[in-house]
Amino acid sequence: MTTVDDLVARAREGVHRPGPEEAHRAWRSGQALLIDIRPAAQRAREGQLPGVLVIERNVLEWRLDPAGSHRIPEATGYDLPVVLVCSEGYASSLAAASLRELGLHRATDLDGGFVAWAAAGLPTVPGADGA
DSSP states (O other): OOOHHHHHHHHHTTOOOOOHHHHHHHHHTTSSEEEEOOOHHHHHHHOBOTTOEEOOGGGHHHHHOTTOTTOOTTOOOTTOOEEEEOSSSSHHHHHHHHHHHTTOTTEEEOTTHHHHHHHTTOOOBOOTTOO
16 A cells, blocks of 8 residues: 555655755746745745746646646746745645656755745745735
8 A cells, every 4th residue: 555655755756856045046047947836725824935936736737738738838848947836845746746747857846845945034925814
């Protein structure tokens, strides 16, 4: 039997997961798309990353599949460097693995998620509920 911990461990095997500072540099320099996949309620509660793309987890594959009819303009090819952000870096690991299965071989996620980003003192803005 496979557990969710097994799935997360498998999703992370052999994948470089940048920390907050590295992800911030890659995003600011245009070397990677930084995408917040948290649902609206979670962003409202925890806070937000100013200026990053927001694509909630339930539509992520449709928006980033370069061959898909529902893709975003930034989904220009399978070599696209993508760093996903969730709250603590677990759901984003699973989502990045799904994107790699689609052929986006450079998809990864932020080690520690939004919590690590905020703890590192990187830019955040309050969520809708003032968090």
